[in-house]
Amino acid sequence: MTETQHGRTQGRAIDHDDEVVVIVGSGAGGGTVAYELTARGIPCVVLEAGPFLRPEDYENDEWAAFNQMAWLDNRTASGPFRVARDFANLPAWVVKAVGGTTTHWAGATPRFRDYEFKARSHYGRVDGANLLDWPIDLADLAPYYDRAEKAIGSSHRHGRPPMPANNNYKVFANGAEKVGYRFYATGPYGTNAEPYDGRPGSIQDGFNFQGDKQTSKWSTAVREIPRALETGLCDLRPESQAVQVTHDATGRADAVVYLDKDGNLHRQAAKAVCVAGNSIESPRLLLMSASSLHPDGLANSSGQVGRNYMRHTTGSVYARFDEPVRMYRGETMAGIIADEARLDTSRGFAGGYYFETLSLGPAFLAAFVEPGSWGPEFTGLLDAYANTAGLWIVGEDMPQEDNRVTLNAGLLDQWGLPAPDVHFADHPNDIAMREHAYSRADLLYEAVGSTGTHHTPPYPATHNLGTCRMSERPEDGVVDRWGEAHDVPGLYVSDGSVMTTGAAANPTLTIVALAIRQAEHIAEQLGGSGS
Amino acid sequence: MADTGEEPTVSDTARAALIRLLRAAYPHATFPDGPYERTADEIIGQLDESLWHRLTLTQGLESLDAAAGGDFAALDDETALKVLRKMEHAEFFTFVRGVAVVSLYNDHEVWELLGYEGASYDQGGYIDRGFDDLDWLPNPRVEEYDGPERLVEVSPEDELSTTGGTSR
Numbered sequence: 044m045t046e047t048q049h050g051r052t053q054g055r056a057i058d059h060d061d062e063v064v065v066i067v068g069s070g071a072g073g074g075t076v077a078y079e080l081t082a083r084g085i086p087c088v089v090l091e092a093g094p095f096l097r098p099e100d101y102e103n104d105e106w107a108a109f110n111q112m113a114w115l116d117n118r119t120a121s122g123p124f125r126v127a128r129d130f131a132n133l134p135a136w137v138v139k140a141v142g143g144t145t146t147h148w149a150g151a152t153p154r155f156r157d158y159e160f161k162a163r164s165h166y167g168r169v170d171g172a173n174l175l176d177w178p179i180d181l182a183d184l185a186p187y188y189d190r191a192e193k194a195i196g197s198s199h200r201h202g203r204p205p206m207p208a209n210n211n212y213k214v215f216a217n218g219a220e221k222v223g224y225r226f227y228a229t230g231p232y233g234t235n236a237e238p239y240d241g242r243p244g245s246i247q248d249g250f251n252f253q254g255d256k257q258t259s260k261w262s263t264a265v266r267e268i269p270r271a272l273e274t275g276l277c278d279l280r281p282e283s284q285a286v287q288v289t290h291d292a293t294g295r296a297d298a299v300v301y302l303d304k305d306g307n308l309h310r311q312a313a314k315a316v317c318v319a320g321n322s323i324e325s326p327r328l329l330l331m332s333a334s335s336l337h338p339d340g341l342a343n344s345s346g347q348v349g350r351n352y353m354r355h356t357t358g359s360v361y362a363r364f365d366e367p368v369r370m371y372r373g374e375t376m377a378g379i380i381a382d383e384a385r386l387d388t389s390r391g392f393a394g395g396y397y398f399e400t401l402s403l404g405p406a407f408l409a410a411f412v413e414p415g416s417w418g419p420e421f422t423g424l425l426d427a428y429a430n431t432a433g434l435w436i437v438g439e440d441m442p443q444e445d446n447r448v449t450l451n452a453g454l455l456d457q458w459g460l461p462a463p464d465v466h467f468a469d470h471p472n473d474i475a476m477r478e479h480a481y482s483r484a485d486l487l488y489e490a491v492g493s494t495g496t497h498h499t500p501p502y503p504a505t506h507n508l509g510t511c512r513m514s515e516r517p518e519d520g521v522v523d524r525w526g527e528a529h530d531v532p533g534l535y536v537s538d539g540s541v542m543t544t545g546a547a548a549n550p551t552l553t554i555v556a557l558a559i560r561q562a563e564h565i566a567e568q569l570g571g572s573g574s
Numbered sequence: 575m576a577d578t579g580e581e582p583t584v585s586d587t588a589r590a591a592l593i594r595l596l597r598a599a600y601p602h603a604t605f606p607d608g609p610y611e612r613t614a615d616e617i618i619g620q621l622d623e624s625l626w627h628r629l630t631l632t633q634g635l636e637s638l639d640a641a642a643g644g645d646f647a648a649l650d651d652e653t654a655l656k657v658l659r660k661m662e663h664a665e666f667f668t669f670v671r672g673v674a675v676v677s678l679y680n681d682h683e684v685w686e687l688l689g690y691e692g693a694s695y696d697q698g699g700y701i702d703r704g705f706d707d708l709d710w711l712p713n714p715r716v717e718e719y720d721g722p723e724r725l726v727e728v729s730p731e732d733e734l735s736t737t738g739g740t741s742r
Contacts (some may be wrong), residue, residue, distance in 0.1 A: 103693035105678055117726040158728050205716040208703045216714030226725050228718040246699025256695045366710040371690060373705035405690050408732060409679035417599045417662075417671055418655060425679065426602060429689030491711060 053095060053279040054272035057088050063278075064565065065090065065299045065313040066515040067285040070143020070553040072321030072538035074263025074271075075194075079562030085569060088311050089271070090283040092320070093139035096146070098265065101254030105406045108253030114139040118323070123414060124467045125500050134465035135354075136212035136503040137321050141281055142264025144321060144505070145551065147252045149259055149376035150233040151399050151437075151553040152197040154188050157181040158386050159394075159439065159546035166393040169417060171249050171470055172441035173351055176544040178515040178524040182482050187556035194555060195261040196239045198230035198377075205229045206236045209247060209373030211400045214364070214491055219380050219398075221323035221490035222483070226381040233551070234260040234374060240470055242266075247373040249402070283309075284458060287332045288316050288534060294336055296533035302458055319537040319558075322352065322507035326448045326540060327463040329511065329521075342511075342528035347521050349449055351442035351512055352465065353545040354504035356394075356473040358436045358481060361412060362488035362496045363427040370402035370432050378434075384484065384547045392455055392475040395547045396438025399486065403433070412499050423461065424497055425541040432488065436480040437506070439547045441470035448510050506550050511540035525564045526557065537561055586647050588635040594647040595638065596674055599656035602687070611680045616677040617670055624668055627669060632664025669674070 057063055064080055066073045069091040072130035077087050093112070101490040113136060120127040120134035127134070137526050138146045160181055163174040192200040199205050206229040208216065219227040234255070237244040245259040258265045271277035277474050282304035289310075291297040296316040301309055318325045326349035332341035378400030385395045403411065405428055412424050424431075446468060469477075481498045488496055515519025517529035524543050528534040537558050539550045546553070584592075592614045593607070600610075619629050638646035641657050649657065660666050680686060685692055692701050 103695050156727050161734075165728065165732060201717055207706060208602035208714055208716050210708040211718075213706070213708045213711050213714055216716075217711045220714065225719045225721065225723050227715075229716040229717075245701070246695070247701040247705040248694045248699035249705075250693070250695070257699070366708075367689075368708060369689070369704065372694075372703075381725065384731045385725060385727050385729070387726075388732050389729065404692070405685055405688050406676070406680045409675050415671070417675075418659075419601055422600050422602050426604070426686060508711065 049115055053276050053281065055124050056278045057086060057278040059309060060087070060312050062312045062314040063088055064315045064317065066310050066317040066319060066537070067299060068319035068321065068324070068538065069141050069268055070263060070319060070321065070538065071145050071551045072558045073317060074142065074145065074267040075558035076268035076317050076319065076537050076562045077271040077277055079239070079559055080566060081271045081274040083566045084276065085314045086276045087271065087568060088278045088280065089268070090285050090299060090311070091141050091279065092284045093141060093281065095279070095281045096254065096264070096550045098192070098254065098256045098258050099259050099282050100301050103248070103250045103253060105253065105404050112140045112254065117454055117456045119454060119462060119464045120467070121464055122446070122466040122468050124469060127295055127467070128172065133321055133468070133503045135507050136505050138505065140264070140391065141268055141279065142262045145262035146254050146264055148262070148551050149399070149549070150260070150374070151376050151379055151397070151549040152192065152195060152231045152233050153379065153381065153384070153548040154382070155181065155184070155546040155548050155553055162394070169393060169441060169459070169472060171443055172472070173444045174442060175514060175519055175543050178513055184553070184556050184560070187560045188312050188552065190559050191552050191555040192231070193401055194266065195552065196231040196235055197552070198234070198236055199228060203239065204236045206232055206234070206374055206377040210368050211370035211373070211402055211432050212378040213399050214362070214368055214488070215378045215380070215398070215434055218487035218491045222487050224380050224382040229377045230379065232374070232377045234377070235527045240266070245374055249371050249373060249375070251375040255401045256259070256387060256537070267373065269313040282375040285328055286460065288318065288328060288341055289332070290334065290341070290531055294531060296531050306458065308481065313533070314569065315533045315535060317535045317537040321538055322510045322540040323463050325536055325538055326510040327450065331451050331460065335528065336382060342384065342521055342530045342534060344530050345518050345520060347512060347519070349510050350444050350447045350465060351509040352446045352448055352507070353440050353442055353509040353542070354467065355506040355508070355545055356396065356436070356440040356476045357397060357501045358477050359433060359499035360436070360481060360484035360488065360496050361424065361431050361433045361499060362493040364430045364432065364493055367429050368432045369429060371404055375402050376400055376435070383480065392479065392481055394439030394472070394476065396436055396476055397547055398480070399435045399437060401433045401435035405541040411502050412497060413431050414500070434478065434484055437547065437549060438476050438480065439545050440473045442509055442512070442544055443468070443470055506540045506545070508539045508545045508550060511536040513541045513544045514543065526561045535561060535565065584618055584632065584635065587725045588632070589618065590647045591635050592617060592637045592670070594639070594654060595658065595670065596678070598651055599658055600674060600678055601651055601672070604687050605684065609684045613665060613674050613678045620673060630666040631669060634664060657671055
């Protein structure tokens with residue numbers, strides 16, 4: 044096999060010895076950086092662990108899609124959180140494919156609020172929490188939020204029309220109005236209500252977490268990656284598992300060592316490396332990249348690599364009614380209530396949360412509604428399926444030092460590399476917020492005639508954040524205000540790992556905004572039009 | 575599978591006990607036998623996944639009659655449920671549950687019985703097939719609120735000048 048005959052290469056073949064920007068991961072962060080850099084004339088190699096699935100490959104079937112695209116390599120969950128008991132090998136539900144987790148993201152795109160960039164200042168000292176203010180604020184990010192919303196095509200923004208109300212939203216919004224909430228709508232939501240940006244409007248087919256066959260939903264697999272390939276400057280290598288990031292004698296990042304699908308090791312030279320493997324794989328890669336200069340893992344002089352793992356304070360409420368709802372018809376998450384997404388510690392906790400519509404099919408509802416449950420109480424939940432409405436709680440969780448991703452020396456993946464372990468415990472603030480949200484959701488559904496609700500515990504995490512956090516000072520975190528490692532010039536982290544705190548908002552919009560901003564900075568550092 | 579043929583790998587009695595177990599553990603008045611039988615066969619089909627699976631399941635199914643003090647398959651729902659409650663932490667029951675919860679609710683006949691229509695892309699989605707046909711509540715606003723109230727992002731008590739944060 045010669046250097047350029049990967050067999051898997053998509054786009055322009057770049058020589059292994061060419062020093063280019065090497066991007067690990069092709070999701071919200073990596074895919075966006077790849078597009079932004081190649082559009083500026085800077086060649087990039089994108090290493091993606093998963094295959095290049097096309098919309099026609101997506102399966103409109105929950106388990107089939109899960110088995111097709113979920114990241115199912117060996118992983119362990121540990122600690123007192125319930126996921127460690129119910130889904131010991133599935134701490135997170137993320138995607139292994141070109142497009143990464145944007146393939147199955149639901150689509151909600153709220154921005155962070157200003158106070159959420161200053162959590163340490165606003166929340167003060169919270170016992171057990173490792174809070175820190177971001178080194179940037181909302182004003183720094185606002186222009187990039189605009190660009191991210193336009194890239195994604197967020198509804199309710201920049202002239203994009205709202206999604207129509209589906210059945211689940213009708214219950215949700217009527218309940219919201221009755222309990223006095225005002226700040227609800229069918230978005231902002233990253234799916235086309237009508238054609239936009241070369242992609243069609245939604246046909247409300249009800250599948251979303253399985254990839255959108257219609258391509259109305261934004262993902263980097265349907266926008267940024269194809270456009271990066273069109274520039275002729277992007278070499279996309281699917282089924283390529285990054286193993287190590289290396290540095291030269293001066294300590295500058297200089298290459299990525301990776302495995303192709305047949306298990307052959309390659310070394311791709313780099314003038315800069317952008318790590319964007321999501322908050323479990325990114326710290327895992329840095330920890331696997333320990334060197335004599337970085338004995339505790341690359342860029343880990345702070346000891347914060349892998350720490351402060353956040354997964355959002357989540358939970359679901361499923362409510363039963365006497366009348367049909369058929370929540371599965373239509374866009375899954377085209378419904379957001381923002382009234383509780385604020386700071387008001389008189390509620391008994393710091394930070395805020397959103398309610399968002401959510402629907403699962405019977406297959407996933409059975410697996411997740413009350414894991415491990417059986418008997419008549421359980422089957423009663425399924426019998427009510429057609430008359431059930433659902434929502435998801437998503438709120439800020441506290442960063443804690445001991446909530447962390449480590450290398451599990453006792454378990455290897457299929458390549459012989461140490462599997463990541465994800466250790467997590469709820470903070471008391473997380474529990475107080477979740478209980479508040481459950482009780483408010485009960486009131487909301489009771490207000491429109493619910494005959495009963497079920498409080499579903501958190502799922503394997505779809506929002507994984509904080510494990511390479513951004514900090515002003517090198518001793519407090521892993522990367523600086525641009526996402527460049529404090530310790531390693533030329534090494535960038537380009538995904539949700541950089542989040543200093545998690546805020547209440549779904550993270551994808553912010554990951555994209557940060558990635559656009561970072562790419563602009565990298566382009567300046569590299570002197571404009573690249574090599 | 576190490577199996578060579580189509581022959582069932584457990585006895586008819588054990589299969590009948592397993593079907594009875596599934597009905598008792600996952601009781602749905604509207605479900606016919608088909609989904610339970612298919613789920614039982616899925617469980618039996620995974621018997622050879624490991625020697626441990628085979629040992630625990632075979633032994634577990636054999637223990638049902640003893641736990642029932644007779645013929646488990648002949649028990650009524652309520653009695654069968656009581657028997658199962660006593661063994662819910664047994665490894666074999668955990669294994670049965672793990673397969674059943676996936677297999678039973680992934681059965682297309684079950685989807686129909688529960689009122690789930692599944693994939694719709696090939697039929698043009700639900701956009702013209704009832705995605706918004708709920709008629710027992712008024713049509714709500716879909717736009718963001720533009721009235722006089724403002725969302726207070728930080729309550730006055732939590733403003734930086736007055737707070738040291740929470741004390742938890």
